[in-house]
Amino acid sequence: MRSALFSIFLLAAGTAATAATIEVAPQTVTEWKSVYGQVETRDLIPARARIAGTVIALDVTEGDQVMAGQRIAVIEDxxxxxxxxxxxxxxxxxxxxxxxxxxxxxxxxxxxxxxxxxxxxxxxxxxxxxxxxxxxxxxxxxxxxxxxxxTEGEVLAPDDGIVLSVPVSRGSVLNPGEALAQIGGGGAYLRLAVPERHARDLSEGDTIEIDTGTGVLEGTLVKIYPQIEGGRVQADVEVDGLDARFVGLRMPVRLPVGERQAILVPQAVLSHIGGLDFITVEATGGPIERVVVPGGVVRVNGETYREILSGLAAGDVVVTDHE
Structure with missing residues (x-):
């Protein structure tokens, strides 16, 4: 095995007449914390009975979309x-x-x-x-x-939105002020419960990454609540295109909780041989293969890089392309 690897090293060094290179320098990368967010509606408004009586008509069920002023039930006295x-x-x-x-x-x-x-x-x-x-x-x-x-026996939707719950049925007897349905309106947002140790690392306006299962969406942290409950801080995230069909749906979220310095290289410069990872670097006698220990994948400005935990240092010149 050592003979084979040595032959590969010699071949790589002998054939690299010209090469594109990059000089390694530490880069600032964002530390991310994975948590779960929950889809919520901005407004949760009950549709209440205005008179006492019996429900003789029920026009909606859970999941229906309603408009403000739309009749959703009739109460008769x-x-x-x-x-x-x-x-x-x-x-x-x-x-x-x-x-x-x-x-x-x-x-x-x-x-x-x-x-x-x-x-x-x-x-x-x-x-x-x-x-x-x-x-x-x-x-x-x-x-x-x-x-x-x-006339007030008609129960009207208080706002545009989705019917979240209907705790009554036809024939139910209601008193004035009792809720006949819960309407979620005002659009949807993502509510997070962040461990308190990361509270000081968050700021309103931070970019948040959300895994939707079919891709990654970016959201903006718009509100951090000051009260800590159960060791967690609540925060709200605005997300364009958030699917609000399922209120209460939990979604994986990545939060920026700090920054650190890291050695990053393009994914393509890594080669995997015999269970080891190699990167070609410039040396005094020409390009050589150096064993490295890679870390996780890091995205910077839309480009994919691989973090190198050991084997490279600032100032090393990495060969990215051989001709």
């Missing part, structure tokens, strides 16, 4: 219909009394001109008409209130 029927009956009775009172008032106006009745009696007839008018107006207002409450 039978007592309101009975109240309107009672008010209608009272209005009919009062209207009949009003008609009679107005007839009496009209006759009184004729009789007062003839001197048959007194002004006091005429005023009593006018008062009776006014009282009945007031009672009718009051009942009409009560009827409008009852009709408005029936």
């Amino acid at each position: 039978d007592k309101l219909n009975f109240q309107i029927d009672a008010l209608d009956a009272q209005l009919e009775a009062l209207q009949a009394q009003l008609n009679t009172a107005r007839s009496d008032l009209a006759r009184g106006e004729v009789l007062i001109e003839r001197g048959v009745i007194t002004n006091q009696r005429l005023e009593q007839l006018q008062t009776a008409v006014n009282v009945l008018d007031g009672q009718i107006s009051s009942l009409q207002a009560e009827k409008l209130v009852a009709e408005q409450r029936i």
Whole structure:
């Protein structure tokens, strides 16, 4: 094996008439911390019942997209219909009394001109008409209130978004203020729970890498919450094109938590022979193969490099291309 490797070294050194080279220098690379982020919606708004009653219609289910003001359910209170029927009956009775009172008032106006009745009696007839008018107006207002409450039986979506949960079903009985559905709106973002030891290494505006399973997305760290809970710091990441179909979905995320100096070389300059990794470097007598220990893959400005843990030092000249 040593003889074969030595022959390869000699062949490489003898045939390298001309070569493209790079001089090794330490470069600043970002230290990344892998954590999980969770897809959340900016707004979580409950669609609440405005009246007490029974759910007679339910128009949405989990996962449906809704628009602000869209009807999602109907609540019915039978007592309101009975109240309107009672008010209608009272209005009919009062209207009949009003008609009679107005007839009496009209006759009184004729009789007062003839001197048959007194002004006091005429005023009593006018008062009776006014009282009945007031009672009718009051009942009409009560009827409008009852009709408005029936209208409020329609539960409307408070905002554009996706229906996250519907904890009721048709036939459920609700009180005013109870939530009929949870609406997630305002778009989606990624919420992180970062170990507290890395909190000081993060800054708003940092670029975050998200593994979507089909590729890597870049996001921006837009908010770091000041309160630490359970040894973790919460942070929000804005991501263009984030899939918000599954709220609560966990996604792998890489956070920049520091910088360090490293020796980087293009991936193509490495060769693997006999279980060892080699890099061609310039020496006094010509190019030679040097055994190195490579580390992980590092991306810098969209280019892929390999970190060299040992075997190269600053100032070494690496041969990148042989002719």
